[in-house]
Amino acid sequence: MTLGFILLGLLLNKPMTGYDLKSFFNNSVNFFWSAELSQIYRELSKLETQGYIISRTEQQDKKIYEVSGEGQEVFLKWLKEFPENLTPVSRNEFLVRIFFSAKLSKEELVNQFERYICQQEEEAEIYKAIEQKINSSITAGECGTDIICRRFTVRRGIYFTQSEMQWAKECIEEISKLQPEKET
């Protein structure tokens, strides 16, 4: 149901088509929640039958969705909750691989970590660029809570990637300290 709430949240800012929502997604929420376009359309239909959003058709084939009063209520109620089950649904394939990596050679293992560091570095750069943009628009006068909250999530990306890289470096160091490989 989280996807539904995300769509409600985005639509509260301004009414949009499914396609618009997807592009909005890609530049924001996508960093911590992903969804395919087909999934968005399905969710929109569901939200409409539930009465949380209302659509109007423009220019023959453009369906613009808007949040209903009920939808807004439901959204705010959800936002104020703090569910027990909030630990991020844990699915991290890299950690799975590391967990089983005893079957790899030292070199292969170090290689995995190095490539991971590269990936994280790239991701960090993306976050930093977004932070820069946000900072400029804040200096330019925009200072609503919206943008502050958005910056929180971006800062988290920076913290996260830094932490991942530190960890990976520690692992590489530890590997280098291991006794030389036994011949098999």
Next chain:
Amino acid sequence: MTLGFILLGLLLNKPMTGYDLKSFFNNSVNFFWSAELSQIYRELSKLETQGYIISRTEQQDKKIYEVSGEGQEVFLKWLKEFPENLTPVSRNEFLVRIFFSAKLSKEELVNQFERYICQQEEEAEIYKAIEQKINSSITAGECGTDIICRRFTVRRGIYFTQSEMQWAKECIEEISKLQPEKET
């Protein structure tokens, strides 16, 4: 398919039943990959029809699975890969909530972060306890690569939770610096 590889990886250590696998899961892989028992059974059936595992039935109703030669090959091949698409499938409900939290009051927002810190603190304690255990068994002489790899994933948990807490604290500070709430 990741679940399949996890099951293969666990079964390579020792043959087990689906139920055994689930308990193994809960104390290890579960921190970075979750799966329901029903899902495990389904995946086991699939792996068996693919010929990657073989089952034998003991004591009327106990089905013990073992990895086949082909299964082992497939597993090792997977392990050596480094897929493009390795960024953890991003689904973090807490970040979604923060992203939309402009609709909350300062107090409510701080509260969310504080509760999050508590949760992370608890999780950190779990990781630290596991690390202690691993360290003792390493001091006790066990020093295979298995346990080193396992410790890598645990260390990551510690890095991660620490980083999350630091971030959340930074957010709380920033909120307290915001101009006092406007009356609505």
Next chain:
DNA sequence: GAATTCATGTAACTTGTTACATGATTTA
């Protein structure tokens, strides 16, 4: 003897992914 844990699974459902089809509009 009753309750819990071990062990297997099915069924129904929700969510997520991939591939495809269609037609309008915009840009090169």
Next chain:
DNA sequence: TAAATCATGTAACAAGTTACATGAATTC
């Protein structure tokens, strides 16, 4: 005018969740 993007969606499938049912073995 050809290609790319905008915009809608369906179909088929894979993966994940929740609820339930069954019976054996173990523990209180």
